[in-house]
Amino acid sequence: MKTKSILSVRALATAAVVVCASTSAFAQKNAAELHTRATAAMCANCHGTDGRTTEGSAIPSLVGMPKEYHILQMQAFKSGSRPATVMHQITKGLTDAQIETIAGYYATTKR
Ligand code: HEC
Numbered sequence: 789m790k791t792k793s794i795l796s797v798r799a800l801a802t803a804a805v806v807v808c809a810s811t812s813a814f815a816q817k818n819a820a821e822l823h824t825r826a827t828a829a830m831c832a833n834c835h836g837t838d839g840r841t842t843e844g845s846a847i848p849s850l851v852g853m854p855k856e857y858h859i860l861q862m863q864a865f866k867s868g869s870r871p872a873t874v875m876h877q878i879t880k881g882l883t884d885a886q887i888e889t890i891a892g893y894y895a896t897t898k899r
Contacts, residue, residue, distance in 0.1 A: 827886055828893040834874070852899040859890035896898050 800823075831850060835841055839850030850858070864870035866879035879887070 824889055824893050828890050831878075831890065833877040838897055847899075850894045851897045853891070853894050855891045858894060859887055860890065862887045 826898060831839065834847050836845075836847075837848045839853070841847050841849045861870065862875075862879050862882070864873040865872050866882075883888075
């Protein structure tokens with residue numbers, strides 16, 4: 789009888805450890821996702837929510853843009869090899885890591 793209750797306490801403790809570990813992994817994943825979305829949201833003022841501009845807009849959409857293409861354009865704006873009215877300024881304020889994060893985010897969004 790006594791052995792049985794010790795066993796169940798151990799089982800409960802094990803279950804609690806498993807639950808805690810998965811909860812913190814979940815929180816970390818959420819924090820990373822939130823950070824990515826917040827970084828990408830810098831572009832929403834001009835490129836629209838989730839990078840979707842309205843039909844006929846002079847500003848191109850970013851939604852669903854392939855990551856490699858996106859990074860190349862951002863680097864070209866930053867270096868000045870692609871002429872721009874605004875984007876050369878915007879890209880100067882971004883690190884390569886931020887550009888990578890943003891391009892990765894928009895590549896996962898669906899048109
Ligand atoms: C103040 C408005 C504004 C903001 C904010 C802005 N953009 Fe732009 N974006 C433009 C304009 C305007 C163009 C057209 C090129 C130019 O004249 O600068 C453009 C062009 C682009 C292009 C080229 C698209 C293509 O099809 O080749 C990319 C990529 C881009 N922006 C990414 C971004 C990202 C990523 C952000 C956020 C970090 C951002 N932009 C923030 C106005 C903006």
